[in-house]
Amino acid sequence: xxxxxxxxxxxxxxxxxxxxxxxxxxxxxxxxxxxxxxxxxxxxxxxxxxxxxxxxxxxxxxxxxxxxxxxxxxxxxxxxxxxxxxxxxxxxxxxxxxxxxxxxxxxxxxxxxxxxxxxxxxxxxxxxxxxxxxxxxxxxxxxxxxxxxxxxxxxxxxxxxxxxxxxxxxxxxxxxxxxxxxxxxxxxxxxxxxxxxxxxxxxxxxxxxxxxxxxxxxxxxxxxxxxxxxxxxxxxxxxxxxxxxxxxxxxxxxxxxxxxxxxxxxxxxxxxxxxxxxxxxxxxxxxxxxxxxxxxxxxxxxxxxxxxxxxxxxxxxxxxxxxxxxxxxxxxxxxxxxxxxxxxxxxxxxxxxxxxxxxxxxxxxxxxxxxxxxxxxxxxxxxxxxxxxxxxxxxxxxxxxxxxxxxxxxxxxxxxxxxxxxxxxxxxxxxxxxxxxxxxxxxxxxxxxxxxxxxxxxxxxxx
Amino acid sequence: xxxxxxxxxxxxxxxxxxxxxxxxxxxxxxxxxxxxxxxxxxxxxxxxxxxxxxxxxxxxxxxxxxxxxxxxxxxxxxxxxxxxxxxxxxxxxxxxxxx
Numbered sequence: 001x002x003x004x005x006x007x008x009x010x011x012x013x014x015x016x017x018x019x020x021x022x023x024x025x026x027x028x029x030x031x032x033x034x035x036x037x038x039x040x041x042x043x044x045x046x047x048x049x050x051x052x053x054x055x056x057x058x059x060x061x062x063x064x065x066x067x068x069x070x071x072x073x074x075x076x077x078x079x080x081x082x083x084x085x086x087x088x089x090x091x092x093x094x095x096x097x098x099x100x101x102x103x104x105x106x107x108x109x110x111x112x113x114x115x116x117x118x119x120x121x122x123x124x125x126x127x128x129x130x131x132x133x134x135x136x137x138x139x140x141x142x143x144x145x146x147x148x149x150x151x152x153x154x155x156x157x158x159x160x161x162x163x164x165x166x167x168x169x170x171x172x173x174x175x176x177x178x179x180x181x182x183x184x185x186x187x188x189x190x191x192x193x194x195x196x197x198x199x200x201x202x203x204x205x206x207x208x209x210x211x212x213x214x215x216x217x218x219x220x221x222x223x224x225x226x227x228x229x230x231x232x233x234x235x236x237x238x239x240x241x242x243x244x245x246x247x248x249x250x251x252x253x254x255x256x257x258x259x260x261x262x263x264x265x266x267x268x269x270x271x272x273x274x275x276x277x278x279x280x281x282x283x284x285x286x287x288x289x290x291x292x293x294x295x296x297x298x299x300x301x302x303x304x305x306x307x308x309x310x311x312x313x314x315x316x317x318x319x320x321x322x323x324x325x326x327x328x329x330x331x332x333x334x335x336x337x338x339x340x341x342x343x344x345x346x347x348x349x350x351x352x353x354x355x356x357x358x359x360x361x362x363x364x365x366x367x368x369x370x371x372x373x374x375x376x377x378x379x380x381x382x383x384x385x386x387x388x389x390x391x392x393x394x395x396x397x398x399x400x401x402x403x404x405x406x407x408x409x410x411x412x413x414x415x416x417x418x419x420x421x422x423x424x425x426x427x428x429x430x431x432x433x434x435x436x437x438x439x440x441x442x443x444x445x446x447x448x449x450x451x452x453x454x455x456x457x458x459x460x461x462x463x
Numbered sequence: 464x465x466x467x468x469x470x471x472x473x474x475x476x477x478x479x480x481x482x483x484x485x486x487x488x489x490x491x492x493x494x495x496x497x498x499x500x501x502x503x504x505x506x507x508x509x510x511x512x513x514x515x516x517x518x519x520x521x522x523x524x525x526x527x528x529x530x531x532x533x534x535x536x537x538x539x540x541x542x543x544x545x546x547x548x549x550x551x552x553x554x555x556x557x558x559x560x561x562x
Contacts, residue, residue, distance in 0.1 A: 032524060032542070039523055051471060114525055126505040126518035127467065133522035140522075141490075141497035142471035169469055230516050231505055249467040260525075375520070375528065378512040408527035413520075443524075446536065 002028045002075075004321050005091055005104035007082060007263060010038020011065060011307045012299025013110035016314035017076075018068035023322040027074045028102060030093060034079045036066045038112055039132065040307045042139040051142055054166040058202075059139070065311070084440035085109075085263050087292050092453075094445055099453035106294050106321045109264055110314060113257035113300035116279070117413045118152055118364040119373045119381070121225035123253060127232025131254035135160050144169045145250040149235050151175040151224060152255035154358040158206040160252070165213040172248050173216040175224065175237055177255065177361035186357035189349070196350025218244065222363060226251050255360040258416055259301045265438040267292050273430040276355055277304055278365075279416060280435055287320035288313055296321065309347035312340045365420055373421070374414040376407020381421060388425035394434045395419055408444070411436040464503040480549040482531075489545055496522060496529045496540035507531055507540060508554045530554050 004020050006013045009031035017029045029036070037044045041062025052060055069076050077095060084092040089107035093100060115130040122128065131150055137143040144164055148171045150157045161171050186193070193200055210217070218239050227234040227245070234247040258279035261271060269290040270283040281303040288296040296317040299310035316337055323333040367373060369382030379402050384392075387401040395411075395418045398404050404418055405411035411418070415436045423433040475490040482499060489498035496519045499507060506516035507529050519529040522541045529540040532552040540551075 054471075115521065124515065124517065126516050129519065130521050133520060136522040137468065137497060137500075141493055143468040143497055143500065144471060146467055146469050167471060375526065378510060378515070408530070409525065412525045444537075 002026050002104040003325055004106050006108045006110055008110035008112055009036035010040060010112050012310035012314035014065040015311035016108055016298055016318040017074050019315040019318035021071045021073040023327045025322055025327060029076045030080050031078055032081055036069055036076060037062055042136055054163050081443050083443045083445040085267055087267055089295055094449050099449040105325060108296045108298055108317050109301055110299045111260045111263055111301045114260045114412055116256045116258045116360055117417050118253045118255050119367045119371050119417055120364055121371050123226055124372055124375055125226055125228050125232050127249055128226050128251045131156055131160050131252040134252045147172055147248045148250040148252055149173050149175055149246055149248045150252045152253050152361055153178040154254055154256050155203055156254050161215060162206040162209045165209055170213045170215050173246055175221050176219045177221050178358050179220040182359055183357050186353050189353040189356055192349030193353035195346045199350055255364055257304055262438050262442050264290055264297055266440055266442050278360060288317040305347050305351050309344055312344045315340055373417045374404040376409050377403045379404045384421045385425055388422050395436045405436045466501050466503040468500050470501055478545060478547040480545050482551045483553045493545055494541055495543040495545050498545045509556055511557055
């Protein structure tokens with residue numbers, strides 16, 4: 001049996017694979033994309049020439065991680081859609097149209113983050129995407145939106161805008177929701193910011209690039225709405241100077257990312273609400289082990305700390321797995337963990353500063369009544385509030401009232417909003433309110449694929 | 464419609480696919496979602512609930528907004544790669560006549 005199964009070939013999963021294999025463990029690294037990298041280093045092995053220069057050195061450093069996967073004890077299963085995970089641990093997946101079950105001694109979930117849902121009027125129109133989506137189009141496909149506005153808050157907006165400038169297609173504007181007061185409040189975390197001084201300097205460098213390119217910036221924005229009837233035609237918002245409108249073809253939304261908790265939720269691992277990151281994350285010990293024994297979480301899926309921290313938490317989990325499987329002593333484990341923990345503390349301090357300086361857009365956390373919050377079933381915030389008034393206490397009860405969260409995305413892009421709306425309506429904490437229960441299949445699988453898998457295992461049992 | 468995205472490497476080898484009966488010349492090996500966007504198609508389907516148009520949103524297989532139909536199976540365009548002759552249909556809405 002494989003020693004360690006890892007879900008997700010991003011920085012956490014790749015770093016954990018290399019560390020575990022280096023300690024003598026056998027690793028199966030399972031990922032939905034054909035090639036390793038995760039979303040942050042998507043297609044990093046195939047990007048060359050000008051596109052590499054546009055994406056920058058921080059992106060290209062992902063090649064060290066993908067390169068380290070060429071190890072005899074690492075099996076990388078690309079293009080694999082995981083649709084069920086069991087404590088055991090075991091993983092059910094479909095690859096090249098074939099379903100299969102893989103069991104391991106331990107499981108590491110490194111499935112990263114999702115964009116925080118940002119429900120604003122018009123956000124379901126064609127032409128509205130997440131800022132992360134625009135970056136994936138650039139990395140994977142070399143596509144740049146020609147007349148785009150980036151809207152929301154956070155350093156990703158600056159990075160993507162700067163990459164668009166380098167690609168020769170600057171965005172029309174940055175429409176930012178954070179206020180001067182947020183930056184002032186963040187100064188309480190200045191020591192943390194200074195510990196991430198190199199990242200801070202990079203951020204300031206990006207802002208200088210945008211200024212030089214003449215990209216307009218609006219800050220402290222409120223009342224944001226995407227304009228258009230059947231496609232995106234512009235964006236409207238209010239600043240201190242009054243109402244504004246910009247005509248555009250594409251609106252790229254972003255106000256932070258949140259842990260993708262679908263898989264840990266599906267195995268009923270405990271989760272807790274983080275007030276300062278304003279999201280749920282799995283409860284873990286200092287090595288990333290969840291409340292389900294033998295199942296670990298690393299990277300942004302365990303709390304948002306970024307790509308460099310993901311490599312560190314991935315390695316910490318690998319050390320503990322190696323230790324519990326008898327490959328290393330606790331002394332060796334602790335010695336190896338020390339520098340990782342020191343580096344992780346620096347990343348955590350810097351993240352505290354960023355979280356405070358770029359809070360989520362309040363209008364996207366508590367949308368107006370007529371704004372769609374569940375994209376799949378097209379349920380509005382007003383309908384959720386009305387259901388709350390009729391007695392829906394938590395997200396799962398709300399499903400029965402409205403079918404909210406029951407469409408194909410299975411609550412990935414409404415779960416956080418529904419929890420916040422219900423918590424606010426009932427004056428409860430998000431922990432008291434809870435989250436959608438996630439049940440397999442966590443991604444669609446055909447009956448034919450399951451039937452073929454069952455038939456194959458019957459044949460195996462007979463022979 | 465004129466595409467709203469610019470292709471940084473326009474001289475790539477191309478293949479022909481069909482979307483809703485329309486023949487499109489698109490870059491080989493590209494994701495279907497990117498290929499359709501480059502062909503000037505932004506709305507891939509109409510929603511089952513209200514019939515409003517939808518296009519790609521997350522590009523990473525999470526939002527299920529870019530759904531299309533291939534060989535009778537509903538698939539995510541952002542998770543599918545194009546190849547010569549790929550036949551893609553719009554996802555029918557409940558109540559649509561079978562074709």
